[in-house]
Amino acid sequence: MPKVTEEHRLARRAQIVAAARTCVIEEGFHKTTMADVIRESGLSAGAVYGYFKSKEEIVAAIAEDALSTIDELFQKILATEQAVTPLMALEAAINHVVAVAERPGGDVTRVAIQAWAEALRNPAIMATACDKYTVLRGNFEAVARRAQADGTVDPDVAPEYIAQVLLALIPGFVLQRLIIGDVTPDTYLAGARALFRS
Amino acid sequence: MPKVTEEHRLARRAQIVAAARTCVIEEGFHKTTMADVIRESGLSAGAVYGYFKSKEEIVAAIAEDALSTIDELFQKILATEQAVTPLMALEAAINHVVAVAERPGGDVTRVAIQAWAEALRNPAIMATACDKYTVLRGNFEAVARRAQADGTVDPDVAPEYIAQVLLALIPGFVLQRLIIGDVTPDTYLAGARALFRS
Numbered sequence: 578m579p580k581v582t583e584e585h586r587l588a589r590r591a592q593i594v595a596a597a598r599t600c601v602i603e604e605g606f607h608k609t610t611m612a613d614v615i616r617e618s619g620l621s622a623g624a625v626y627g628y629f630k631s632k633e634e635i636v637a638a639i640a641e642d643a644l645s646t647i648d649e650l651f652q653k654i655l656a657t658e659q660a661v662t663p664l665m666a667l668e669a670a671i672n673h674v675v676a677v678a679e680r681p682g683g684d685v686t687r688v689a690i691q692a693w694a695e696a697l698r699n700p701a702i703m704a705t706a707c708d709k710y711t712v713l714r715g716n717f718e719a720v721a722r723r724a725q726a727d728g729t730v731d732p733d734v735a736p737e738y739i740a741q742v743l744l745a746l747i748p749g750f751v752l753q754r755l756i757i758g759d760v761t762p763d764t765y766l767a768g769a770r771a772l773f774r775s
Numbered sequence: 776m777p778k779v780t781e782e783h784r785l786a787r788r789a790q791i792v793a794a795a796r797t798c799v800i801e802e803g804f805h806k807t808t809m810a811d812v813i814r815e816s817g818l819s820a821g822a823v824y825g826y827f828k829s830k831e832e833i834v835a836a837i838a839e840d841a842l843s844t845i846d847e848l849f850q851k852i853l854a855t856e857q858a859v860t861p862l863m864a865l866e867a868a869i870n871h872v873v874a875v876a877e878r879p880g881g882d883v884t885r886v887a888i889q890a891w892a893e894a895l896r897n898p899a900i901m902a903t904a905c906d907k908y909t910v911l912r913g914n915f916e917a918v919a920r921r922a923q924a925d926g927t928v929d930p931d932v933a934p935e936y937i938a939q940v941l942l943a944l945i946p947g948f949v950l951q952r953l954i955i956g957d958v959t960p961d962t963y964l965a966g967a968r969a970l971f972r973s
Binding site for chain 1: 802803804805806861885888889891892893894895896901904905908909912928929932933935936937938939940941942943944945946947948950951953954955956958962963965966967968969970971972
């Protein structure tokens, strides 16, 4: 029997996460069952349960997958030698969201919107959403602190409050993109540049 | 038999809308059935169907009810003699959202989040959401035009794009308020004042 390598394990895990993403996009979080995910993945029930015990665990993995490269993105912004501005962070984040949404395998922002609704009545999803958005907001807070140090943002306002507004612009973009449909990074960032000081 | 007055009709209609709001908040849009709404309202099935043919129609009425006073709010902002700024509109809109959310009978922003998720797979809900958010964004666009005329916002940027960003700040606030829970109008508007030119 071949040894199950770590690479093999990760590929299997990714296969399950992709199957769950497809199910949630097509049927909604609520209607999707573990049986649907198992069928869509083409794996056995035993194999799937070996990786994930519940839909909630898979949704956490979808979120993890979608947000995994965000920290890198912010580290890159904070590493620049020029003055950091909120607009730089917003531009990078919005372009990133669209790039992730357009990946093959279905628009993961559709899963995010399902997760927000589900979070209101499912404590495990709520904990995941709260955790992920708190981390993401922490990244915007780091940008705000850096911008304050650089003199591009008023240093007398709590960076946490500035981060609340910057974070809000991500779901606000995602929703308009899916519901009204006419917003693009270009139009949105042009609007932000008109409104923002820096 | 007493004549059914218009007042009586409106009270019955409000009773059904309130019942549906309670059901959607407690059970989610997806699990809520017309039978649940009928039971919660205390009216007969015939009475309820006399007002609404489907869950979709009731959700449209919940949205209508929640957004009905927004136009007035924007007309008040635009009627001011002082220079209009995006921050004035944002402050008024955020305070309004919290006032509506805190009305007795359940937080209607929880229904909004359910509606966003449902819109992705239900064309009737999508049409309602698209319509309502387009109207709301049109109000922010009127503010942007006025601010451009007053000289508080760069006149060379399309007011539609500015409105995309201002509209985004409403669901972005609503989500953080319900999911992370630490955002208030005071903290959020302080953050916006640090970021915005005017």
